[in-house]
Amino acid sequence: MTAPLTASHATPAAGRETAIRLDGVSKMYGQGAAGLLALDGVSLDVAPGEFVCLLGASGCGKSTLLSLVAGLDRPTAGRIDAETGRVAMMFQEPALFPWLTVSANVEMALRARKGGEGSGKPARAERRARAAEFLEIVHLGAFGAKRPHELSGGMRQRVALARALAQDADVLLMDEPFGALDAMTRDLLHDELERIWRERNLSVLFVTHNVREAVRLGDRVVLLSSRPGRVVQDFPVELERPRRTDSAEVAGQAAAITDRLRQEVLRHGR
Numbered sequence: 343m344t345a346p347l348t349a350s351h352a353t354p355a356a357g358r359e360t361a362i363r364l365d366g367v368s369k370m371y372g373q374g375a376a377g378l379l380a381l382d383g384v385s386l387d388v389a390p391g392e393f394v395c396l397l398g399a400s401g402c403g404k405s406t407l408l409s410l411v412a413g414l415d416r417p418t419a420g421r422i423d424a425e426t427g428r429v430a431m432m433f434q435e436p437a438l439f440p441w442l443t444v445s446a447n448v449e450m451a452l453r454a455r456k457g458g459e460g461s462g463k464p465a466r467a468e469r470r471a472r473a474a475e476f477l478e479i480v481h482l483g484a485f486g487a488k489r490p491h492e493l494s495g496g497m498r499q500r501v502a503l504a505r506a507l508a509q510d511a512d513v514l515l516m517d518e519p520f521g522a523l524d525a526m527t528r529d530l531l532h533d534e535l536e537r538i539w540r541e542r543n544l545s546v547l548f549v550t551h552n553v554r555e556a557v558r559l560g561d562r563v564v565l566l567s568s569r570p571g572r573v574v575q576d577f578p579v580e581l582e583r584p585r586r587t588d589s590a591e592v593a594g595q596a597a598a599i600t601d602r603l604r605q606e607v608l609r610h611g612r
């Protein structure tokens with residue numbers, strides 16, 4: 343949950359147009375007869391600036407896949423390149439430090455930044471000013487002095503988003519970030535995330551159980567099989583943006599993907 347917020351395991355390969363590449367990635371937890379194969383030969387590319395949603399039955403390895411891309415764990419086989427190297431993660435729980443103000447939570451990410459060309463750690467006053475800018479981006483400019491418990495669930499997730507942006511990440515890995523929010527708040531956050539994704543040209547890998555949410559947000563929806571997770575189908579979503587979750591177009595494409603997901607779940611007798 344409160345695992346490291348940045349992971350850098352870049353493998354530069356000049357001229358390749360991928361932000362994330364998984365090539366034949368498998369993950370086995372444990373060993374021998376007691377081993378559990380969570381992912382089996384997953385190959386998947388995310389282009390720079392692309393928004394890819396990952397769908398699949400419960401336990402099919404979606405979170406495992408994200409943690410491998412984030413470099414929090416290693417694959418048993420296969421290869422992962424996150425070429426940009428600046429990866430931030432968001433979870434269903436915002437995982438803020440409750441004793442710190444909203445601003446200080448975002449400042450922590452600025453403190454934790456790795457040094458590098460033009461990205462040295464900013465001094466305290468500058469961190470505060472930059473945290474305020476990131477809070478403006480998520481429309482929480484007036485809330486920097488509040489503590490997390492004074493905010494609603496949706497606002498706390500916006501702080502988590504500001505914190506992810508403050509890491510100067512160009513790849514966002516999101517594990518059901520809006521799963522605990524009510525439908526109205528989720529809708530608003532979809533709009534905000536879409537705006538920020540476009541403005542900052544982020545590459546996003548977004549895990550969800552919600553097929554409509556995947557179609558609302560994704561350039562592509564990648565469907566994983568039940569465990570062990572394998573890529574079953576990759577659905578391009580060519581609907582014009584901005585999309586509405588409750589539109590007939592989104593509902594239509596979501597229904598087709600749900601049918602395929604249902605077949606997959608039934609095939610595994612769940």
Ligand SMILES: Nc1ncnc2c1ncn2[C@@H]1O[C@H](COP(=O)(O)OP(=O)(O)OP(=O)(O)O)[C@@H](O)[C@H]1O
Nearest residue numbers: 371378380398399400401402403404405406407569
């Ligand atoms: N650290 C671990 N050790 C052993 N088994 C694990 C570990 N982490 C996950 N698993 C198992 O690996 C499988 C895939 O888990 P994972 O959490 O990646 O699936 P998921 O698709 O994200 O699930 P959900 O949709 O329910 O969140 C599950 O059977 C889970 O129990």
